[in-house]
Amino acid sequence: CSHATTTSTTTTTTSSSSSAASPKSLTLTLTSSSSSAFTYDNRESPTSIMSIFSTIASPLLSRSSLTSSTSLSPSHTTTTTSSLATKTTKRFYNFPYTSPPHGEKPVNPPRVLITGSLGQIGTELASMLRAKFGAENVVTSDVRRPTSSFRDKGPWKYCDVTDISNIYKLVVDENIDWLIHLSSILSAKGEQNMKLALDINIRGVENALQVAKDHNLRVFAPSSIAAFGPSTPLENVPNEVIQRPQTIYGVSKVYAELLGEYYHHKYGVDFRSLRYPGILSADVAPGGGTTDYAVDIFHSALKGQTYECFVENDVSLPMMYIDDCLKGTMQFLETPDEMLTRRTYNLSAISFTPQQFYEEIRQKLPEDNKFSIAYKPDFRNEIAKTWPRVLDDSVAREDWNWQHDYGLNEMTDAMLKGIGKNMKKTEE
Secondary structure, three states, X not given: OEEEEEEEEEEEEEEXXXXXXXXXXXXXXEEEEEEEEOOOOHHHOOOOOOHHHHHHOHHHHOOOEEEEEEEEOOOOXXXXXXXXXXXXXXXXXXXXXXXXXXXXXXXXXOOEEEEOOOOHHHHHHHHHHHHHHOHHHEEEEEOOOOOXXXXXXXXXXEOOOOOHHHHHHHHHHOOOOEEEEOOOOOHHHHHHOHHHHHHHHHHHHHHHHHHHHHHOOEEEOOEEHHXXXXXXXXXXXXXXXXXXXXOHHHHHHHHHHHHHHHHHHHHOOEEEEEEEOEEEOOOOOOXXXXXXXXXXXXXXXXXXXEEXXXXXXXXXEEEEEHHHHHHHHHHXXXXXHHHOOOOEEEOOOEEEOHHHHHHHHHOOOXXXXXXXXXXXXXXXHHHHOOOOOOEOOHHHXXXXXXXXXXXXXXXXXXXXXXXXXXXXXXXX
């Protein structure tokens, strides 16, 4: 399905003051001139869950460019009030932070709150943000108890994202500008405890977006390849395509994407999301996802044991090394709003099957290492078969110059080295 359109629309909106927002005027200029083709186009698929998307975010579906100019009166700050406290905050579109030249420290860095920071991505993203913005400017939070070494690295707070008062209090008390919402129950665990997944994944993102709206925050809530389903084409899945996931985790990610875009278009919230592939990290244990086999396999490899893989040998999935994930996330967070043509982007690096991965690892081990693989598919295999084999992230590469650094060879080397080092520490 292809289209070619040229449109121009100007809209001016004025809202009166309330407890959640101060008077503001918003002028939007929408232009589109494009010609593109998709394997599936959700605008032509009204029965799909993504038909909601077209109602909320039609400018994105037509590959439009969205620019906005906003004036605040009488000053560049606004006072927002909740039942908990009053806080003077900067509107995200007037926030003075800009990414500094490489190697230089930022001036006036944002104050960042990370929810779910004890997960695989949160732990390492917190370290990267603290190195860039200063440890004192990055507040980590979770419902679990951190290790003493993690707690000592910077501000730490308890935060249950299902209780919106927890988030409000932290944002007000810590003078937060950016909210990085990582709290989530992953795919495999979500199927085993649907109620918990609904509470954390659905209620949590609702609360995060409401707080972002009331306190004018930039909010990042990652999505996933789990947001796609069996009706999605498996190869070269584009940014806009039918989704229809069949796991509660995937459903919650589609919901977060759509709700975030609604808050962006309705209230001007600077919502951002990346559809992550499987993420591999040597330093943090996986948290119950379907792609966890790609981390677990290294422990068996280094011990010379047989790894029992719960995904079939020929099921290919998109994957990414943690350093690329962190690099892409940071780059996306720092991209000026006017450069973004949509609020959610595919992000990818490489794809491989368990058998290809086993062979790559095997050739890097000593000949006397007895590492082998056996396939014992379980319910996670059925989930994996509904996900894309290859993710097309060309829009991210075009809009904000995303580039990955780690291929299969480089990632395998890094994982063997990192996990081997951690195993030695454990033995000592």
